[in-house]
Each structure stands twice: as structure tokens, then as C-alpha cells.
Amino acid sequence: MSTAALAPPNSARSLFSSVIVKKAIMAATGAALYLFVTVHLLGNLQVFLGPEAINTYAAKLKSIPEILWGARLGLLTLVGLHILTTIQLMKINSKARPVAYAKKANSASTAASRTMYLSGPTIAAFIVYHLLHLTVGSAHPQFSETDVYSNIVFGFRVWWVSAAYLVAMALLCTHLSHGVQSMFQSLGFNHPKHTPRIKKFAHAVGLIYFAGFASMPLAALSGFLPPFFERL
Amino acid sequence: MKLDSRIPSGPIEQAWDQARFDMKLVNPANKRKFNVIVVGSGLAGGSAAASLGELGYNVKCFCFQDSPRRAHSIAAQGGINAAKNYQNDGDSIYRLFYDTVKGGDFRAREYNVYRLAQNSVNIIDQCVAQGVPFAREYGGALANRSFGGAQVSRTFYARGQTGQQLLLGAYQALEAQVDAGSVKMYTRTEMLDLVIINGKARGIITRNLVTGQIESHAADAVILATGGYGNVFYLSTNAKGSNCTAIWRAHKRGAAFANPCFTQIHPTCIPVSGDYQSKLTLMSESLRNDGRIWVPLKGGDKRSPSQIPENERDYYLERRYPSFGNLVPRDVASRAAKAVCDEGRGVGETGLGVYLDFADSIKRLGKNAIEERYGNLFEMYNRITGEDPYTQPMRIYPAIHYTMGGLWVDYQLMSTIPGMFVLGEANFSDHGANRLGASALMQGLSDGYFVIPYTLGNYLASNKLEKVDTSAPEFAATTKEVNDTIARMLSIKGKRTVSSYHRELGKIMWDNCGMGRNAEGLTKAIQQIQALRQEYWQNVNVPGSGADLNQQLENAGRVADFLELGELMCRDALARNESCGGHFREEYQTEEGEAMRDDENFQYAAAWEYGGENAEPILNKEPLEFKYVHPAQRSYK
Amino acid sequence: MNLTLHVWRQANAAAPGRMERYDARNVSEDMSFLEMLDVVNEQLIAESKEPIAFEHDCREGICGSCGFMVNGVAHGPQRGTTVCQLHMRHFKDGEELYLEPWRATAFPVLKDLVVDRGALDRIIAAGGYVSVRTGSAPDGNAISVPKEAADISMDAAACIGCGACVAACPNAAAALFTGAKISHLGTLPQGQAERSRRALRMVEQLSLEDFGACTNIGECEAACPKQIPIEMIARMNHDHLKAAWQTRGARKSGGGE
Structure with a gap:
């Protein structure tokens, strides 16, 4: 291959064909989705404040349809771009090493980083189920449009639903623990002092978020969260 | 053989300026019509190819490694000298010149050494501009250290990897020219012979080390920058691939080999x-x-x-x-x-x-x-x-560690074959009988960046060169010789491996032509090498064929050449009845066991002419003159 | 000690390859890994078999010629060490070792353990240099360079171009190699004029050579015999993104040289 085949250095082509730009898009969309996950977790933890709190919060979210649908569309775009760039990079990467090693050891990478391509699609599949379960309600045995609290409590009282949810959250949190540190690197930030801190923070985030998400189904299963009518 | 060193006359301080002014120039528009071959891509070859490409010549550069960046210059650790006097400690061009002539034990050409000291200053500027990350002081200025017993701090360094960084600078400049299309790089390609037409160097024969293809390349001038021959000792600090094949085969085509016995031991x-x-x-x-x-x-x-x-x-x-x-x-x-x-x-x-x-x-x-x-x-x-x-x-x-000897060149770095230039460790020009620390990198880059761009132009502009291409009968004849040698080596299929011969040669050389030498040992060594060479051509086992990547075959050709060069080194050591620099003849020492020079009889460069397959080589002498630094006995008591 | 070797044998780029088994007997623990292979090869030649082809030159860890996988690790188990500097005292008697060439589309196998790394040269040719005409440079001390910048630059410039980072990367990316060169030149004042052009062209060449894309997992850093940190990849990302952003939409204005 000759370098003469190169396009002029400052053609706009390089902006979108570049693997680094693609990876940056993945990082930026990841960062936005990470923010969403944070807000979503904090919102849902209101379930522990009792039915009124969370149901009022949910009603507020749904009160202005323009904002609701705008946010939903935005999230969909983010997820779409995140997945699209992933698929593009996966294609490039699978072409880069067609013959596998007979023996390959991993020296430095974390399991989380090596399983992004597995955790990602699983999370995507889970999101679809999660929407049908707790947003659309078609996969929920006793779905109510207004009583989010009961949806959560009854939804999670089915043990295998909770189990699947826990697995999905474990994957999401490992995905985040690599993603958080990786996005800084992809966007060109690496600092001898701060980067180790970011890594620690990323691991902590993974664990804390998992604890947060896991607390809801576990509380529902164990009876710590009573059904709405029992409280009355 | 007539040795015309073309040393300029006049005061040494102005000699290089005057010589450059006297040189003929090639019209900028005509440069691209000249084809130039550079063999070797280390500090000397890489810098020469990059600079000549930049001037507009059509350059082909060859290296046997998979990339020009692998050349053995990369392994130099210590540093590079330059007479910058940044430390304000009394250094000057004249002092560097003086130290180098004295360090070389008065067996180098004064005018060459002076030019080297002058160019040292430009080398640092050039390399800094290329982005070589030299060590710095906190104030941002270049750092220096003293090295190898010098009394001034004139050595520039990049951690313990100075050679690597300087080579990468030259390599990057070379790749920039490859990208610009002015240099074509031939990696994994080994020069196996020189083609001479009408008495002038007009091309080379190479072997593609991957396909085994024997190829012809025609040019208006050939530059050899293929490094030293320390691997004749088998064990040395040289890279495993470092070899003498290019210079040795050029020697057999008529290039005089100067001071082969001057080797440095670290x-x-x-x-x-x-x-x-x-x-x-x-x-x-x-x-x-x-x-x-x-x-x-x-x-x-x-x-x-x-x-x-x-x-x-x-x-x-x-x-x-x-x-x-x-x-x-x-x-x-x-x-x-x-x-x-x-x-x-x-x-x-x-x-x-x-x-x-x-x-x-x-x-x-x-x-x-x-x-x-x-x-x-x-x-x-x-x-x-x-x-x-x-x-x-x-x-x-x-x-x-290093070989001061090499192909004889005149002041313009041209060998005794017109049109063939020799740069860097491959030539003999600047270090005399002993090289000072941190001077090898300096010489390679001086030759490549700052000498050859002028002297090559002078040669091309002052000689009428007829058009030559690879269809000339001389190419076919030389190709046939190359093919015959390869076929002969492959056909022996004897009992011993190539490296077993190399080890044995190395031991003979180390025992008799190493740190201490004497007439008896050298005479014996010559006979042993002759016998070993004879056995080699009857009993060596080179497996495989010549039609693909065959590392044993590559090595077999190199060892065959070492077996000839080793003998010449012993002959040179035997003929030099004195001790000087790295050449220590046990018969010629003071009572305290120090080296004893004989300026009256041996103040010359020995330029050996190839005598033929079974004939003795012919010794030609280039007398050395010391007008500025007066020979004195070195003393470290 | 005695060892069992499983070595990838392949006659040439077009031929299929396979793993073959060899015994390495009476290996001294003071041997380097390549010296152990030398002895195996002498034995193979004595048995009229073809010796194993592997690349090597300086054998002191600086030229970057050598390198293959030893039990799935580029350059073998000792960190910060090329395979030529790896000594047999790090292995145990009776161990089985798998030797495989670097594997990447960009590094076609030429023979046995020898691969073609010309792609790395072409990445440098695409912009890994500072253009300066021979003889035109200002005095070496004319531009001062802060020591910290010179040190970071030197950390990056220590790259020997062996290709271990590509071999160790699950995506066969050459991000650490390219990042090291972009960082080496980009941190020095001398490298500023071409900084953005360099970051654009070298990264573009990466794709043309069919290297993979970096996923920030750090295997390259662990495999690098010169221990170049992945911080250098972040520097490349920074330079590239900045340059891409600055030149966006420059298509119509007819960019180029």
C-alpha cells in the first residue's frame, strides 16, 4: 500500500472515517448515557421513600409529553450512535486479526474491558425487556399506568425476573467500570496523577451503582418493600 | 595503485570552506536525472539518503534488515561529541580536533579530522531541529557530560539511547523522503556485488532476502555505508547481522582496504x-x-x-x-x-x-x-x-566493539574506485588507530549530512557519465558470478554448520589478532585461516535453497567474506611493526608494558589492494603528515 | 533443563502453516531465549531439517528486530524485556512453550516466526517526522525545551518499533506505536508546525494498513518491552480530535498540501 493513496490531510473525510473520531463518539454517547443511568438510579431509589414519593416523581416526569418524548428520542439516538460506532469498530477489529493465536494470555486487561462486546449487547437486550416490563407494561403481570411503586414491587416479586435483573445490572456496572475510565482516554485525557484516581473512581462507581440497583429487587423479594395496599 | 588523498592545501581552518567553494555544482533541475545508490541505512547511510533525496537526486537506499530503523547505529549508548562549548569550559573546534588526532594515536588524517570537528557543531543543530529528545537542563538548555576521559563536557546524550534517538531522527527524515517519492527504500535486500563499467562504479547486484531474487540496480554513483566488520571475531558487541560483505566485495572489485587491523576493544x-x-x-x-x-x-x-x-x-x-x-x-x-x-x-x-x-x-x-x-x-x-x-x-x-579500519577514501570520501563513496564506520578516515568515546555517531552523521551532499555533486558535475542501464553486459557478467557463488555454497552440503566455522574463525582472530598480537601468532593465524577457508568450501552445510527466505544462506555468504577479511587483518597487523592505539604488538612495548609507536617507519595509512584469489594482497602506503598536532607518546601514569 | 517447544512453521507467505513440536535438550539457564533457539536450529540442521526462521539482530533489546509470542505473551513472560534479552532461568525444566508469530492482517507472516512489519515504516512515512532541510537548522540552544517536555518526549521516543503492542492487542491495533511517535514529536516545540497534519495523516494510515482500533484495555502497555504507557495513546487521541475538529468542513476550501 502506498502513502500516495492518502487523501489530503485536512479533508473532511478524515473526520468521520477516523477510528479515533468513532471511538470519541462512543465515549461521548457513553458519557451521556452514564449521566442518564445516574439520574435513573437516583429517581428509582425514591421507591424507598414510599409510594407517594416515587409515584409523584413519575407523574411529574410524564406531565409534559414534549419533554418526555424529547428525552426518549435523545436517549434512543445516543444508544443508537453508541451501538453504531461499536459495530463499525468491531468490523474493523475483526478484520485486523483474522487468524487467532493458538495460545493467548492476558497480561494487563481487566475482565470488564475484555467483555464490553458481551456486556453491551446483553444490556441492550435487557433494555428492551426492561421497557416492556416497567414502561410499556406488556411484559408485566399487573401493570398500572400510574402506580410505579406497585409495578416495581410486584414486578420484582417474581424471583426469576429479579434474578435476570441482577445479572443485567452486574453487567451494566462492569460495563460502566471500564467505560468511565475508557472515555477519558478516548477523548484524549490521561494524566499520571488523575488517571489512577479516575480508575479507582470508576471501580467504585461500578460497585455503588450495582448496590443501588440491586437493593430494589432484593428489597421487593425479601418483603422489605411492602405492597402499596399493605401499607394502607 | 595511486593514492590521491585530495587533501586541500592551505590553512586547516579554511580548508573545508575552500574545498566546498572549489567543488563543481549540479544544476538543481538536473539533479533528478542522476541516480544514486546508498547501501546501508544507519546514521551515515540514512542521513546521506535523506539529504540527497531532499536535494533532488533519485535515490535508492538498501538495507538487509526489515526496516531502515534497525541499523546497528541504534545500539550506541553513550553520546555524541560536539565542539559547542555550551559549558564554557574551554572547548573549541580546535580542541576536539586535537583530542581526536591524539586519541587516534597519530594515525588519522589531520584535514579529515578537522572537518569532522567543524561539522560536529552543525550535527547537534540538525538533530535538535529534527526532534531528537536530547537531555536538557532545568533551564531548557541542552545538557552535556564528559565522556571517555575527556577534560571538557562536550558529549550530548539522550538517556542511554543516544544512538537510537539520532538514528530515529535520520530514519524519520529518510521516511519523509520516501513519502515524497525522492527515495525508494529496499528493505530485506542485501548487496552482493558491485558493478563496474569503464572503471567507474555504476551499480550493484542485490539479493531479495524474502524471494531470493537476484536483482540489478544501475546508478551514476554508489555510496556504501554498511558499518564495521567487528563480527569477524564472531563474538563482538555488533549486531548479529553486521557484516563486511558489501565492503569486502567492493574491495575485491578494486577498492583499497585501509588499516584493517585497527580494531577497538571495549x-x-x-x-x-x-x-x-x-x-x-x-x-x-x-x-x-x-x-x-x-x-x-x-x-x-x-x-x-x-x-x-x-x-x-x-x-x-x-x-x-x-x-x-x-x-x-x-x-x-x-x-x-x-x-x-x-x-x-x-x-x-x-x-x-x-x-x-x-x-x-x-x-x-x-x-x-x-x-x-x-x-x-x-x-x-x-x-x-x-x-x-x-x-x-x-x-x-x-x-x-568498533573497527577503525575500513575502505580507503580520499578527502571527498571517494574510494579508489571512481564513483564509489564510503561513509561512516565502513571507511577508515577519521579515527586513526583508536576512536574516542562518543565520536562514532559524530562521524557517521558528519559524513552523511554534511560531506557527501557536496562531494557527490562535485563528482557528478565534473565527470562525464555515459548513460548506463541494467542491460549492460557488465551487469549480466557480475550477476552470473553472484549466482555461481550462491549455487556453489548450496551444493556443498557438507558436515559442519556455517556458525561453527564462524566461531572457529572468531577464536583464531581473538587469540592472535585481538588485544595483543605478535609475529609468531599472526603468521600461524594466517595459515589457520587459509586452512579453515579451504575446509569451509568443501565441508560447510548450507540447508535449503536460494529461492526463499534462507537465513543460513545469508549467513554463509557473510562468513565466507569474513574468512577472507580475517586473513587480511592478520597480514596488516603483521606488517605494522609497531604498537599504536588498538593495535598492540607485544614485541613493541616499553619496559613498563606500554605501547611503542614507530613514527619514523609507520606513520602511514596502509591501503591494501586485492591481489586475486590465491595471490597475496599488495600494500600501498599513504604517508600521514602532522602539521598541527605533533606526535607524542601517550601517557596515563 | 529440557523443554518442549511448539513452533509455528510456515514456508512462505502463501503457504499454510501449522504448529510443530521440537525438543530442546540441555538448555543452560544462562542462555538467552534466542541462543536456545540457535542450539535447536544447529540440531535441526544436523538432522537435515529446515531450521526455524526468526528475526533478530542486535540481541541487546534495542533494534526491535526480534519478537514472537511465547505462551501467548509478546516477548515472553518477563516484563519490559525483548525476547532476545529474556533468559532461560525464567523457565522451569519440562515446561512446554508455544511460539507463534505476531498475528495481524497488517503483519503478514513471511516464514515461521518472521513477519513483515513494513506497515510501521509507512505509518512513520505518513507524518512521523519534523521536516527540516539538512543544514538549515538554527543553533541547538536557540529554542529552549523545558526538561519535563524533553523527558516525556524521550519516554515516548524510546519505542523500538518491534510490533509487540500490535501483537498483544486483541484488536491488532497499532495505537501505542503511533501514539508514541505523535507524543514524541508533539511534546517538543520543534514538532508543533506539523502537529495537526501528523496526527491526521498517521491515524489515517493506520486504517489504510488494516490495523484495528484501540479499545483502551491496556494489553499493549503490558507487552511493550520499553514500557511505554498508554498515556501516549491519549495524547494521540487529543491531537487527532483537535486536528479533526479544526479542519472539519475544509473539504470545499480545497485543503491539501
């Missing part, structure tokens, strides 16, 4: 550990700044070093050379180590080693200070030997 290398040893590793001689060299007082003392009390140790350098002590020049330190080992006082399992002990320095300065200065070297030593130099003394032994 005192601080890691000793041999077994028969399987494939190369020797050098450690920077800066180690001698804080390490003390000793051996047991009594021969055959097999106690571990910690059990030998102070009064049963012999710090022989401090004893023999009280004023320089452990910092005597390379050749003196090496010979002294050999002497104590010959007395049976060497250490380690093989008895070929001396201690380099840091215990006193660690006590005095603390382990941290030593680690800061030599941490990477200690680590390297530990990696190779498995021993910890912080708790037990290092073992060191001298090893072949």
Missing part, C-alpha cells in the same frame, strides 16, 4: 558465559567513574569476592596508573584486563573476567545515588547474568 562488557554465547553486551564505560576494578592477588583464588579480604585484592589499574586509575583509555584498560587473566587471576567460571566493584561507592554515596546513575545498566546486567551488582561485584571483560 573494556566493560559482560563476560562470555558458555559455548552457546551468540554475542557480547556492552555496558557504558561510565561505570568506571564509580566502580573499582580488581582481581585476586593470587592466581586460582576461587573464593567468592566477598570472602577475599582487602589486602588480598589487586586493584591493578589504580596500582599501575595512579593518576588516571580506573579511567584510563579503553585500549589500556582492556589490555590490562587481559594481562591479569593471562596470569591466571581472572574471575568467574571461565577465568575470563575481572571484578568491577561498586561496594565502596555505595558505602560513600548511598545505594540511591548509584541507582540513579547506573540503575538501567545494573538492571541490564542482572537480566543477563542473574546476579545483583548492588550486593556483589560485576564481572566484566573486554570485547570487540
